[in-house]
Amino acid sequence: MSYESLRSIYYIALKDMKTYYLKPPAISWGIVFPVAWILAFYLRNPRNFEELVPGLIAMTVLFSTTAMEAVVINFELRLGSLERLLLAPVSISTVLLGKVLGGAIFGLMITAVVAVASIIALGLFQINLLYLLLILLPSLLMFSALGALMCVLVREVFEAQTLANLPRFLMVFLSGVFIPIASLPLVLKCIAYVMPLTYTVDGIQQALGNAGSIPIAIDILVLVALIPALILPAAKLLARRFV
Amino acid sequence: MVSAIEVSGLTKTYDGLVAVDGINFNIQAGEAFGFLGPNGAGKTTTIRLLDGLSKPSAGGARVLGYDIASEMVKAKRYIGVVPELSNMYDELTGIDNLVFMGQLYGVPSHERWPRAEELLKTFGLYERKDSRFATYSRGMKRALTIAAALVHKPRLLFLDEPTVGLDVAAARSLRAIIRRFREAGITVFITTHYLEEADILCDRIALLVKGKIVAMDTPAGLKAMAEETPALEVSFKEPVSGVLEDIKRRLPDLTVMKVDDRLRIYGGDTDTVVGAVLDCAKEKGTQITSINSLKPSLEDAFVKLTGLSPLVMAAEKGGRQ
Numbered sequence: 209m210s211y212e213s214l215r216s217i218y219y220i221a222l223k224d225m226k227t228y229y230l231k232p233p234a235i236s237w238g239i240v241f242p243v244a245w246i247l248a249f250y251l252r253n254p255r256n257f258e259e260l261v262p263g264l265i266a267m268t269v270l271f272s273t274t275a276m277e278a279v280v281i282n283f284e285l286r287l288g289s290l291e292r293l294l295l296a297p298v299s300i301s302t303v304l305l306g307k308v309l310g311g312a313i314f315g316l317m318i319t320a321v322v323a324v325a326s327i328i329a330l331g332l333f334q335i336n337l338l339y340l341l342l343i344l345l346p347s348l349l350m351f352s353a354l355g356a357l358m359c360v361l362v363r364e365v366f367e368a369q370t371l372a373n374l375p376r377f378l379m380v381f382l383s384g385v386f387i388p389i390a391s392l393p394l395v396l397k398c399i400a401y402v403m404p405l406t407y408t409v410d411g412i413q414q415a416l417g418n419a420g421s422i423p424i425a426i427d428i429l430v431l432v433a434l435i436p437a438l439i440l441p442a443a444k445l446l447a448r449r450f451v
Numbered sequence: 452m453v454s455a456i457e458v459s460g461l462t463k464t465y466d467g468l469v470a471v472d473g474i475n476f477n478i479q480a481g482e483a484f485g486f487l488g489p490n491g492a493g494k495t496t497t498i499r500l501l502d503g504l505s506k507p508s509a510g511g512a513r514v515l516g517y518d519i520a521s522e523m524v525k526a527k528r529y530i531g532v533v534p535e536l537s538n539m540y541d542e543l544t545g546i547d548n549l550v551f552m553g554q555l556y557g558v559p560s561h562e563r564w565p566r567a568e569e570l571l572k573t574f575g576l577y578e579r580k581d582s583r584f585a586t587y588s589r590g591m592k593r594a595l596t597i598a599a600a601l602v603h604k605p606r607l608l609f610l611d612e613p614t615v616g617l618d619v620a621a622a623r624s625l626r627a628i629i630r631r632f633r634e635a636g637i638t639v640f641i642t643t644h645y646l647e648e649a650d651i652l653c654d655r656i657a658l659l660v661k662g663k664i665v666a667m668d669t670p671a672g673l674k675a676m677a678e679e680t681p682a683l684e685v686s687f688k689e690p691v692s693g694v695l696e697d698i699k700r701r702l703p704d705l706t707v708m709k710v711d712d713r714l715r716i717y718g719g720d721t722d723t724v725v726g727a728v729l730d731c732a733k734e735k736g737t738q739i740t741s742i743n744s745l746k747p748s749l750e751d752a753f754v755k756l757t758g759l760s761p762l763v764m765a766a767e768k769g770g771r772q
Contacts, residue, residue, distance in 0.1 A: 219554040296555035297527035
């Protein structure tokens with residue numbers, strides 16, 4: 209990738225941060241929703257809350273990134289300003305990568321607040337920071353790419369949020385966020401290992417000093433491999449809008 | 452002369468519907484070239500093909516020497532595009548929008564702000580540089596959209612219906628700015644459905660109807676084509692029903708159309724036409740207030756060459772506001 213493309217990706221992400229980070233759909237789905245879930249689980253059972261922290265951090269990654277993609281892509285598709293980007297000397301892949309990066313940075317900000325607050329409040333100081341970063345960074349990019357893939361299929365922000373809810377809720381219930389995968393029936397366990405959130409939850413478990421069900425290197429590998437696997441079809445689908 | 456745009460057999464179909472039908476033309480560097488035609492003629496589709504937003508179904512083109520099928524990212528460095536929709540970012544201020552465009556086009560960082568400020572001054576937006584785009588009037592939005600296309604000092608500028616939706620004063624001001632682009636040596640490709648706009652701004656004009664170029668020449672050349680067909684314009688004291696139909700019946704081989712509250716009759720010898728009009732007025736019991744012989748205009752050329760009424764153009768997109 210050329211220097212010009214990398215520079216454009218950075219500026220597109222920067223512009224999206226300035227433009228969309230305070231949009232209501234980003235705040236409601238990307239911040240309020242995961243925070244509300246965290247509070248609900250904490251209030252219900254404060255004693256065992258520590259066990260839920262890896263899943264809740266992973267859920268924050270999932271919701272914040274995918275919610276932001278709906279805003280940065282679908283607002284622009286609807287208003288025609290995505291075309292404005294494509295009039296510049298940038299490829300469709302560059303524009304999409306800029307959008308994915310913008311979503312990942314937004315997710316990083318929200319996730320960092322949740323993770324740091326949880327670690328300090330619960331005294332989880334046996335954390336392996338390197339593992340945590342190696343899991344969180346590819347997860348943020350991968351879920352942002354997943355959000356982008358779903359968003360290019362529809363035009364409106366609300367359509368994108370609705371479409372994204374299907375995989376989001378499936379993953380929340382089957383990827384070990386609330387229910388350990390080991391306790392799931394075999395069929396659901398098989399489905400769980402197809403869900404990318406499983407690898408994020410498992411990796412964060414290990415980064416926080418808990419036992420995981422998959423070697424962390426595999427978690428990282430799967431998450432990294434999924435980034436291009438999601439971006440490539442998203443770029444193709446977006447390109448089909450401009451044939 | 453160097454060609455800025457070379458188009459060869461360019462075709463675009465959507466689900467079997469031909470939007471652009473094998474068009475061919477060349478635009479020289481520094482030329483102001485107009486695409487004139489009614490809505491749906493294929494003007495915007497042609498611009499989208501030439502600025503890389505759409506892919507041709509057949510044929511091809513070279514823009515500033517770059518193949519539109521494979522080298523558009525390179526070509527876009529030297530192209531400015533003003534789309535029909537003023538689609539800058541509502542949440543960004545005027546100056547932030549221009550600086551962002553400078554960033555995307557690779558304008559050196561030390562030049563971005565001065566250049567953005569200079570453009571804001573040129574377009575009379577400097578006082579509102581820190582206001583959000585969403586708060587701009589329609590004319591200001593159009594002006595900023597044009598300014599955004601100039602941030603990187605393009606060699607070729609595409610303007611898609613630049614004055615649609617503007618009031619008369621704003622449209623006149625924009626036309627003056629577009630004329631300055633020509634003087635600065637920028638190649639201008641402009642689409643419009645305003646006949647007078649094409650006449651004023653363009654060195655050459657292509658008339659586009661249903662995806663095909665039906666004529667292409669200088670405005671004077673196009674008018675000369677209409678000169679062979681004289682036109683008379685007749686005004687009546689008051690509107691009388693059936694006058695148009697009656698004159699069409701009396702002059703079946705000629706083109707007769709209503710323009711505002713007047714009748715325009717193309718072709719035929721003057722004695723026959725005037726005789727038919729007088730007979731009609733007598734029969735309908737109305738008075739003729741004037742009969743004028745018209746100097747051929749671009750409108751006449753358009754009527755003759757396309758067979759369409761100029762009202763088709765005036766009615767497009769709600770006409771001038």
